[in-house]
Amino acid sequence: MIRLEKVSYSYPDGTPALENINLAIKKGEFVAIIGKNGSGKSTLALHLNGLLKPQKGKVIIRGMDTRDISKLPGIRKLVGIVFQNPETQFVGRTVEEDLAFGPENLCLPPVEIRKCVDMALAETGFEKYRYRSPKTLSGGQGQFVALAGILAMRPECLVFDEVTSMLDPDSGTDVLERIRKLQRKGKTVVYITHNLEELHAADRIIVMDKGRIVLEGDPESVFADPSLQSLGLTLPSLIELAARLKTCGVAIPWEKTSSPHSFAEEICQLFLKT
């Protein structure tokens, strides 16, 4: 679905942001990208729908090269990006108008636009905010509306740049569940985050440092990699606890570290059966 070949990019002031990135993302995959501030995660995201174009190498979205301007409308229809700060992507006076903007831009007929908006509101549970101005929403509600705005365009690949940063833990989990549901329906998901607690369900984790991919693999192997700490990343607390318990002779299987509930279940089984 998405292929990056030897992609390099430097910002105008000369700061190199990406260096020789090779990456292939399959249809329906859930790929998480993590790394320190300034490691190039967001720059990479902006390459995925042609908002930035590689200075070296190329980005191919289902056979279309992002450097080809005539292909951009097609690429943007396929790949939607949700940004960290929702205010940067509000355009409408009401939530409804805001959600209609994307589909309208894709030249859908009005009946279709209405369907898209209704669907996006239903999927995020935000019907009651339909006529509110996006500017009067709280930070977390804004993140939901920004998410709905992208859903309304029905892209096949969704790129999320730290979308749960302003959400309380419950809403964060809720957003993640909705994202997973979309992925199960066949959407491709690229998920950028600092919150490693969220990554249990990813198919693949990509760790970036100084514009390069330094580590790649399924969550279990990435979290077990000793170099993670030196890259300035900390383990989710339950996974750290499991790793430390293991050295004391208490082995918690990987699947059980996904939630406090399953973790507690496992410990009780280990401790109480004897």
Added chain:
Amino acid sequence: MPIILENVSFSYSKKTPLETSALRNINLRIEKGEFVGILGEKGAGKSTLLKLFNGLLNPETGTVRVDGLNTSSREAKRRIGMVFQQAADQLFCRTVYDEIAFGPLNFGYSRKEAEERVLEALEAVYLDQTMLHRNPFSLSGGEMQRVALASALALRPDYLVLDEPITGLDPVGKKEILETLKKVKDEGTAVIAVTHNLKGFFPLLEKIVLIREGKIACQGTKEDYLKTGCVPLPPITSLMRELKERGLPVNPAVFTVEDALQEILRVRSVIEKESTSNTGK
């Protein structure tokens, strides 16, 4: 002298069809030197509450007093340092230096005094002096966040009010800012933070205020909060609470991985001892 809110209510878009009640009947007292966490779901009224502290919003009913002063007074505003959710919203100068010096100069301190405060604040947020001549808008999100915090610290406030101070920072950055906040608190400033990052904040918090649909649902120490059965909790604490509910004799008031490890190992040895003494009989 504390910050005291008495019977405070607030609505947005008053007397229009869009009127929304944000806060109802809030009673709250925050002492100097306290580390207070304000928790709650999106849209609960957390950010609105913070804006009442420094007079950015005025209560519809009830009163807000800072050390006995009205929040619209200049002195009350100096005592409260504020950092918003989106750091970029509060930056407006051409260099980082001007940005951090703006507050002290605005309150009439000399250039020399302002410079001292800039350097002190810069160090407190772990930025180096080469930053001073950069344009704040050319900085990364995490760096902007630190500059915004530094500009609040430069006023040497008695109360530091923060709306999600560590979002957008990587784990190392989070740790550094949390250390700064702890230091500020130990020097006697109250730190009041709206946060969703329970893993990072919980070990530091002394008092928790949980807001639900514009009302205070719980207010008290961490231990009080745990007893109420309210959520959210950091993952480690949820785990310990669940273990307790399932009948393991653990203390659920555990907030760090290290303590959880010790507690689980302690319980294991207790259980082992019991089972050997049982078989002995």
